[in-house]
Structure formats: structure tokens, C-alpha cells
Amino acid sequence: MSKQHVFFVDDDLIAIMILKKVLEKCDLHASSLSFKNGKEALDYFQSNYSSTDHYVIFLDINMPVMNGWEFLDALSAFTVPEKTTVFLVTSSVDEADIIRAKQYPFVSRFLSKPVSVATVNELKVMFND
């Protein structure tokens, strides 16, 4: 049976806390890991990657060291979109960011913060398969 992992990648710890609470309200109690930037997440991901498992990543764009875009660029080296679902979670409402997000096959949705309970309920489907 394949395992599901949930990652939060955001330098804003409060934002991660808020998102976790919203997920809980939607009865998503998956065990998760949090990373402060793309580099930390990537290092962990690369060394613990299992091709049989499924990964859900909530990814912020603007972070120090390695931002969300750079992280996405590095993903394709070892995983495929079928195994890895990325939700871009950002405070940005910049049209350019939304257009850019569409160019990445890993990105399932572009979510503007704050993510509401209603939005998460919509996404639930993508979690459990």
C-alpha cells in the first residue's frame, strides 16, 4: 500500500500553522513535515524519496535561500507529476505569478493566501487517491 506524505514549505511559520488548522477543520489529519525554504525541503525529499509513495506539497513562492520556482525546477530531476501534487500557496495576487504557475506540470492549483475551508474541501479529492 502506498503512503501519502504532506509537506509544507514556507518561511512563514504562522502561515503554516494557519494552513494546518484549516486542513484539520476539513478532517485532513495527515502527518506532515514543515520546511523553511525550498533547499531544506529538496534535501529531505531527495534523500527520502520513495517512488511508490505519493507526495502532496504546499509550496510558498517567496522564500529565502531557494524560492518556490527554483524548487519546482529541481523537482523534475527525481519525481513525476503523477507521484507529486504541488499546491502553490502564496500571498501573491500577481497575475504574472499565476501565469507562470501554469507552466509547471507539478502545480495542481494556485492558491492565494489565506486558504479557506471551502477551498480545501474542494481539494480533498486530490489527497486520497
Place this chain on the structure above:
Amino acid sequence: MHKDRKKYTIIVVEDNAGDFFLLQDYLDEMILTPEIIHVASFKELDSYLASNSKEIDIVLLDLSLPDKRGEELIKETLKIVGTTPTVVLTGYPDFSFAVKSLGLGISDYLLKDDLSAATLYKSILYNIERNKNLVKLKESEHRYSDLFHLSPQPMWVCDAENFQFLDVNLSAVNHYGYTTEEFQNMVVGDIEFDDTETDLSSDPIPGNFEDVYKHKKKNGEVVYVAIRSNTIPYKGREAKVVLVNDITESLRHLKAIEQQNERLMEIAWTQSHEVRAPLARIMGLIQLISDAQTPVEEKLEMLSHVMDSANELDGIIRKIVKQSKSIFP
């Protein structure tokens, strides 16, 4: 035979009464109503022209008058008749003098002994018409010369091969600070500024400008100019006529606008990315606080996060206000 019905106004400068009557006869024979103004000396001609603004078609000038004669008479007469054609009449055949007087600017040289009504009429008609064209040509030349010399933009003509300045206009003299004579002893390369001497980082040209050169004025000031040129024949050689447009000021403005744009982009980026971060946090926290199921102690903790985020937002907005002020120095 039909007489010419056109109206001619003719000045006859002749001191010999017999010769004058003969001329009058000839004129009457060919022309229906010639208006003949008879003066008998250079002085009389001078005072007539000075006191009348009547348009004269042609002047018939006897070459030996009591007060002036020969070459001097021709020169002085041409000075006062302006563009009116002048035909010399003389009793003395002198071929070399005839050629010389034509060179001085008279329209025709007729020998009284050979004169007939027909030859006189033909000469009058021919020289009036030819003179009209000459006057037009001169006016046209003058107009084009004015277009060059009085152009508000600096212009010059330079040799197409060695780039020596052949002529410069007034604006070029004023703009560059060199006199016309100084220019004519220079080549175009002398006013071009050598790029390698300066630090390119302070260069206000944002690149990809075609035909933009740096020129150095006499006072050392370096300006940016857009050059347009065309090939023209000039006094028998191939030359280039060049129009100069000083764009130094425009480039400075362009640079300033680009810098302002950069700062505006920075502000737009901050608006989109930095301002919304604490705001989104506040919105998310309030969502959770307003949820009845959230425990009270968690709500209190979230409230303190709301306050922190509000302070952060305040700081960012202050930063933007400061940035905005820096756009317009």
C-alpha cells in the same frame, strides 16, 4: 503685320536725340503701345529709378553718356537696375569689349549700325523672357541656401571622401562653438568624441540607438547627436549634407523615466508580494478565531499573531511611502 499688343515699359538711356528717335521708331513699329521712358544721362537714370517704383521690363543703354561711359557705366547701371535686363547699344564695334560686358552681367550687346526694328524687337523679347528664368533660378538658389543657413538645426556639408567640412550653417556654429572658418579647416572626425576615453557605466545611451554619435563641442562638452545625411553634388564633387539633432536632453529624460519605472516596478512587486503576506495571515487568523470550535487559549495566541502581523504590515506600508517619495527626487 500685327504689332505686339503686350504692354512694355522700356527705359531708353540715350543722350543723342537722333539715336533716340530712331529707337522710338523701331519700337513703335513692332509694339502697339510701348511705354518709353527717356533719360539722357546716368544721373537722370539714377534719379528716375530712385523716385519711381514702376516695374521696368528692360533698359536700353547707350554706352557713351555725358557723365559716364564704357565699363564703369555698365557696372554702375547694373548696380541700380536690380534684376531688370539691360541691353547695351553702341556705335563702336569692339568684339572683346562686347564679350567682357556680357560677362559683367548685361543681357545683350547691340551695334547701332546693324540695328533694325526686327533685331531690336527680337533682342528685347528674348532678353525679357530669358531674364525671367534667370531671376527665378536665382530666387530658388537663394531659397535653398536659406533653408540650409537658417535651419534651426545644425547642418553641414562635408566631402564624401575625406569628410572635410565644406560649409556649415549658423546653428552648427552656435551649437558647436567653432567659427565657419575653423570648421572649414577641420574634418568630421575632429568633433567626434572617442568613446574609449570615458567610463561607459555613466553612459546614458540605453543601447540600440542607430546613428547616434557622441560629439565634442569646442568647450569640451560632450553631446549625443542623431545624424541624418544624404549625398549631394557640391561644387563639382560628391558631398554629404548632414542634419544634426542633439538628443542629449531627450536621452537624459529617457534615462530618468526608465529609472522611475524601475522604482515603480519595485513598488508594484512589494505591493503584490510583501504587503499581502501579513494581510493574508491576518485574514487567515481571523477566519480561525471566528470559528466557534477553536479553543479559547488558541484564539488568544492567534490574536497576538494578528497584532504582530498588523505591525509588520504597518512597517511595510511605511517603506512603500518612503520608496514612492524617492521616485521624484
